[in-house]
Each structure stands twice: as C-alpha cells, then as structure tokens.
Amino acid sequence: MKIDHVADMHINHWVPFIPNQLKWEKRTREFVRRILRKKTGEVLVLAGDFSEVNAQTIWVLDEASKHYEMVYWTFGNHDLYLLSKRDNKKYKHHSLNRVQEVIEKTAHIENVIPLIQRTHTFKGKTFAGDVLWYLPKSMGDWDFYRNVSNDSAYIKHQEAWNMDDVARLLYKSSADWYDGLEGQDIDVMVTHVPPVHPSISPYSPNGCYHSTVPFLAAPHWICGHSHLQGVFEKAGTTFHMNCVGYPNAYDNAQRFELPGDKVDSQLVIDVQMFTI
Template sequence: MSRFFDLISDIHLDFWVKVDSNLRKMEKKIDLFVDSLVPTSPSNVLVIAGDLGHYNNQNVIMLRSLMRYYESIVMVRGNHDLYLVSGKQSKKYKWLSENRWREMKDFVNQLPGLFVLEGDTITLEGITFGGTGMWYDFSYGIIEHGKTREELDQIWSKEIRDRKFIKKQPDFAQEEIRFDRIIDESDVIVTHVGGDWSQLLLNARYVKGDSIPSFYFFDGSRWADRLSGKAWCFGHVHDHYDYMRNGCRFINNAKGYPRDNPGAKIKTVMI
C-alpha cells in the first residue's frame, strides 16, 4: 500500500519575503509565497528538513500559513535556524544560538499538528518519521581530498558563515547519539545535513580540489547496513537529489535562495 508525504527544505524565508514592521502586509506576502510552494494535491503531512529562515516571528507566520494545507508538519533544525544575523538578535538571545532555537520550539509546541524531531520518532499517516538536525564532520575533505582537520578548520573559519553567525556550535557527538537512536524505528529519516556525498563525486564542480563540501555532509557510511528499505530526507545543499544507495532512497528537495531554484515547490513523495 502506497503512503505519501510532502517534502521541502532550506526555505530561507527572509530571502523570499522581507521582514516588514507592517505585520498584516507581511502575512499577506507570506501567504502568497506559501501558495506558490504547495502542490495542487498536497499530502496530509509536510516534512521540512531544516532552514526555515533567520527570524522566528516570520517563521511562525509561515508555519501557520502552511497549516492551511497540512494536518501535520514535521521539522528538524537546520544550521540557519541557529543564526544570529545582527547585533540586535545576538543581544535578544544573549549571544547564544540555542536560545533562539529554544524559542522556536516553544512556538511550535503551542501550535497543534507541528512537531520538532530531535532524536525522536513520530508516526503519522502510517509512516514513522525519525529525525534530528545532524551536523557536518569535515569528513569529505579528509577522505576525498586528504586534508587535515586543522587545514579544514582554517577553511571553515574563513569561508563558512556558520562560524560567524552561530554562537556556540552544535555538539556533533550529541547529534550522533540522537541520529543512532532513531534509525531502526524509522521508515523515513529526516536530517538537515545529509550523510551520503556520493552524488557530489558525479559533479565536476565539486571534485577538482574543492574542500568546501566538507561542510555540506557528514560521513554516514557507518550506518549503511541499517538503512535498507528506508527513505532519508535531507537538505543543507541546495541541489536536488532522489536516488537509491545501500537500499535507501535519498531525497533532497531544497528551495534554496532565489538564485538557486526559483521555481522549486514542495514535492510529494510516495513510499
């Protein structure tokens, strides 16, 4: 029996709808943006694999707008959901990104039908979703390009905005624990950062000594023998993927920035 859910990630709302002090005006614009994302016949469940946007008040408006179409929304944290992009934001959240994410989770808990996964599972429409944000571990550059962790740390500090805008980085070891405990129970695994970079190796723009993808994926190969028969939804990279590996279906349906996938919409997935 076929089961369905809808999928999107990396919405980056504030790149599509500017923050506006006129709340009603912003709500109307967000409604129009959401209308442009939703497929003609949406499923009952929407999965958002991280990166709503940089402002919690905007994100809540968008989630409420999406609930016009969906009975349930399942989401995980993305790296941009931790960003403090201004001094005003940093002061508001006491220079700690986790405070912003905690506020977002408090909002979600007040809205029926919305669920944040952090090492948790939930069964909706006969599908067990399990997820956590996960994080990158620099392994791509180490394995594919022979870089040292110290070399990659230098590249990360200079080139990746996470270093600047996330106040106190996530604990990768804790994320691994969360990830490990949801795999076996899940029909659909949801993370923001993906655990398989095999498709990058088919793309010439990533294989010619470019170490930046070290901050796009983590090494999920240690869990490969536990993935068969499952679907793994992820984001973080704004390329679209839908392929099979180790008996698992890997799916990325990122919206991304306006320059990336301007026509991208929510995707209906059948499993």
C-alpha cells in the first residue's frame, strides 16, 4: 500500500480570510490541489494543524477526498484555538467542540475517516490515531507553555480550572487511550504530536513539542507539530514527518500566492509517500 502524507498545512496563513467566501473557498481548494499535485498513494494521511478556521478544514478534507481512495486525519493544537469572543461563544468555551464540528460536517464523506482515539482498517492495513497531547515536564517546559506557547492562551476546556489543567486533561485523555493499544496489531500510527523528540530536529528537546509513551505501537508513525520534514528511526519504528508550516519559513513563498516549483532550497510543499 502506498501512503501519501502531509501535516501542519496552517492553510489560513497561506490563504487568509477574505470577505468573498466563494473566492476564499476556491483559493483554499487550489492550495490543497497544489500540495497534492504529486499524488501517488491510495491513502492520504493528514496529521493535524489544518487551519484556525473550521470552514477551511472542511474544504481541505472535502477536496482531498476527491483525489484518494481513503483520507485519514487527526487534529492538531491549532485546530483547537478559539481566537475571538465569537469563537468562544460559538464553541461554548470548549475547544474540542471545534473538532466535533469538523467531524459532523464531514461525516457524509464516506472516504474521510477521523483518527481521534480510533483505529480503522483499510485493505487489510490497520491505522490508529489521535492528537497524542503533550505534557510539559520541566520547569522550563511549563514556563514555555505558560508564557510563550499560544496553546495556553487559546485552547479552552470546560472541565479545566486553569491553563495548566487544560494540558493535563488533554494529555490524560490521549495517554489513557494509547495505553489500550498495547498488544494490538497496528500498521500505521497517526498523531499530531510526536511521541519522541525527533532526532532530525535542530532544536533541543522541549516537552511542549513531543509527548511520551510507554511503547511504540506501530512500525510506521506519521506525525507533525515540530514543522520538520524528514524520516528517522527509533526502537524499530520509522517516523515520517512532512510539515508545511508557515510561509515565512520558505525562501520564495508569500501569503495569498500559490507556491511555485522552487519555493525553497531545502523545504518542499508536496505530499510525501512511503509504502507498507
């Protein structure tokens, strides 16, 4: 089976909101087709951080469904952001209601499957996925979470008393589900947050950019969050990262414009493929 994958589109930074919704949707779909232009797989995996606006996320999933037999997705931290008073009112100060809205509004698309604390089998291969939330560990991690990361400012949870509780609740939910995978035959894990510090990262480990797990549940693992592109191995698992990230990370990219062929000397804006 050939699997295409991409993460961290952050598409509202590439195709920002404009009042003309028809044009905004058209440009969003054009950007998706640009990313998928080198499609070779039967399956597409989208590992979170679609947009800070649900309408775009829904357009992304709908457009992707037209190009693949199966589309799997999970959500990222930016897919939880409530950026305005209007967002907080609409989603009742509970960020997971944003994710639920996307699930409900794409439920009619038969080949689009959310991997949110869920496993699903396609053509004999089993995929499992979740956001796999992180938990800051050191004082430095917590300081980063509270004072640098936007997660602490824009992610809300109806059962949390404070910003620290949000991280703890989301982490516990992911960890409790993941523990139940032990002993299962999983072919591909899909998470937004990596379960380990990526060895291809040029940065020092930060507990807000990777989670921790007691075992690695699959031989292949697709993840994002750290805005890296590459493949690495750890303890018998091959990790696949293909994050788009933001326009300012590229040599020749701008908002409101489709990226050209020579967008950067090292980075690419295309799906990547591997075979299982």
